[in-house]
Structure formats: C-alpha cells, structure tokens
Amino acid sequence: MNMPIVDTTRSFKPKSEALSILIERGFLHQCTNLEALDEKLAAGSITAYAGFDATQDSLHVGHLLPLMAMRWLQKAGHKPILLVGGGTTRIGDPSFRSESRPMLDEAQIATNLAGIRATVERLFDISEGEGSIVDNAEWLDEFRFLEFLRDFGTHFTVNRMLTFDSVRARLDSQQPLSVLEFCYMMLQAVDFVELAKRFDCQLQIGGSDQWGNIVNGVDLGRRAGLELHGLTLPLLTTAAGSKMGKTSDGSVWLNSDRLSAFNFWQFWRNTADNDVIRYLKLFTELPMGEINRLAKLQGEELNEAKRTLATSVTIIVHGAQAAAAAVEQADALFSQTVSSDTKPTHYLSLASLAKRMGLLELLVKTGFASSNSEARRLVLSGAVRLNNRLVMEEARLISEGDIGAGNQITLSVGKRRKALVAFV
Known part of the structure; x- marks a missing residue:
C-alpha cells in the first residue's frame, strides 16, 4: 500500500478548522490521505491518538510537538487519546536508534507511567467524553503468542519491513536488530486497530520517524475493513542544526521534579x-x-x-x-536585584556545606553541568560566576561566607543561565 507524502507548499485549502490550524502553524509533514482526512475532520468530531512509551518517568520537549498538535485537535472539537505504552515499553521502538533500549522491570515501568500521566493530565481535558489516557498493556497483555502470530503475522512481510528507513539505518550501521525490536512495528499497528475497534479512533499522530509504523497501522486497519489515517510532524532541529530539545545538560523534561x-x-x-x-x-x-x-x-x-x-x-x-x-x-x-524575598530557583541542604561542597558539585546539582568534568571545563573557560564574581578555581569550595540574605547565593554560567540557590 503506497502512502503519498504531502507537500504542504502546494495550494491545498483545508475545509476543517483542525487541519487549517495544523498546516498554518507548521505541524504537517506527511499524511496518508490529506483530502480524506480533511473531509472527516470537517464532517464532525473524530478521535485521534498519539502514543508515548514509558522509558522515563517524564516526557521531554521532544514529545511536546505531538502533544501540542493533539491540544489543537481537542480545541477544534475532536477527542484525544493519549496512549501510554505499558506493553510496548517492554520491547522498545528501534526507530532511528543505533542500539537497543535497556530493558526495564515492571516496577520502573509503573513509576514511569505515573510520571507521564501527571504530564498528560495537566495538558488535556480527559474528563468523560472529552479525552482519555489508555495503556496498551490492556490488550497486549491478553495476546497469546501463537494466536498473535496467526491473527496478525500474515499481514506483515519481512521484505516490506526491511524497506523502512528506521530498520535500514540500523542494519546499514551493522548494529544488531533483535527479533523483539523487529516486532515493535507490528505491535504499534495492532495498537491503532485496537483503538479503532474500542474507541472508534481514526487518526494517529506521531513524529516523522514514526511514518513506517503508522503506515503499517493504516494498512492493517484497511485489511480489517477500517478507514484509518496517519499524520506525521516535522523533525525539529534548531537553526544551528542540532536536535531541538537537547542541551549540553541533557533532555528538557516536562515534569518539574526533573527540571x-x-x-x-x-x-x-x-x-x-x-x-x-x-x-x-x-x-x-x-x-x-x-x-x-x-x-x-x-x-x-x-x-x-x-x-x-x-x-x-x-x-x-x-x-x-x-x-x-x-x-x-x-x-x-x-x-541583579535579588533580595531575601526573591523565590529561589533551587534548594540545597545546609548540611551539604558542612560536608565541604565544591563549586563543581554545585554546578552539577543545579543542572548547569551533567558531570564534574563538564563543570570543570565551564569553570576553567571563565564561564562561571558566584554571586556575580568570576570564579576560575576548579577546587573552589562553597562556604558560609558565600551565603547572603536568606541563606542564598547566585550562580551563573555565561550570560544566559542563572540560578538562585537557597540553603535550608
């Protein structure tokens, strides 16, 4: 089944409010059938989903693009399903990854699912009839291996799966691709069909790296007599060419306990x-x-x-x-008008001072560096200021003499990153 790649520069004038918004604001990269999807969106409320595996206990900025697209759909009168991968997280999506994901135990997956739910509940109206959070373990846990192969295995060919960019990239780099990961795209396709049967879900939204997986779901739905649609979003890079949402300090998390x-x-x-x-x-x-x-x-x-x-x-x-x-x-x-009334950006224990906390450790604890070696490079390059004074001694300790009103100190890295640390 050949799926057309959409050229959004052509003169397509959508009838639906939802697609008009997504195109105008730059969300659309590919669509399996743009005109047919537009007709459905214009005809009335439909249900759409985006999926997120529970590999961490928080989503990050990279996930914010599909979340925002889903928010616009809900604002335009459509119903979002936020699918959390309690089942698929056990396998791991190989899409454009150079190596396998680490396997997580059930306790860690449960913790991660709770963190993701906390984010999603803040961003969407998930009251009855408006939207929902669904865990794909609900149906994946029910499948028996031989039954799964019998019901779905005949609809997927290895020949076709090998043509997907995400699979080819791994093989071309001569990195192993396990059978477990190879089956991931089958499970994601099954997710789409199950959501269609259980919730009348007709649209899947995902990143551009999910195109092959989404097409599989649309194709599997067609074989089951379902008309499904897929829409992918652009891969975001900064003007400098780096991946958007990645910094020298790591991912930009959406949960406040991570960032x-x-x-x-x-x-x-x-x-x-x-x-x-x-x-x-x-x-x-x-x-x-x-x-x-x-x-x-x-x-x-x-x-x-x-x-x-x-x-x-x-x-x-x-x-x-x-x-x-x-x-x-x-x-x-x-x-530089910090006072004792200014709310700190970080809190650390007074006991840490008694243990002779160093400047390098402080830079790591405040998130300005991911390791002591990175913190050392920042200090030696002349990027770090303590209480607005340049510090270039990597062995510098933080003492009570550095603490001002309200048991606070200011810390900055370069001109753009600053923190107000309170010791309590």
Missing part, C-alpha cells in the same frame, strides 16, 4: 533568534496575528518575543502560577 519551571522557562528564553517565531507557532497557543506582530521585531526588541515564548510555553506545561514565579525570578537574577 524546575524556572529552568524550563530559561530554556525557551534562550531560544536562538532564527527559531523563536517558528517555536511560537508550534509550542504556544498565541493567535497568529500576535505571532506575526512579534515576527516584525528586530535586534534587542526580539527579546520580547523570546520572553513571550518562554512564558507562554511554561504556562501550558507548568501552569500560570509557576510561569509568573519564573518570570519574577528571572527579572531579579538578570537585573
């Missing part, structure tokens, strides 16, 4: 000039008229757009109160 709302706000505030308008379209719900106004700003004025981006995304992910606190903290830190 504070303040550090999350700072990530977006530090967006490159050439990326800010595109990110405003994709990651905020600002009207296009306001985004077009911000697009006209140049030079230092573009900082208004960056602050708007940072605050708008933080409101969506962490809530208005957390976003307001992040703005207040940033204003105090960057204007």
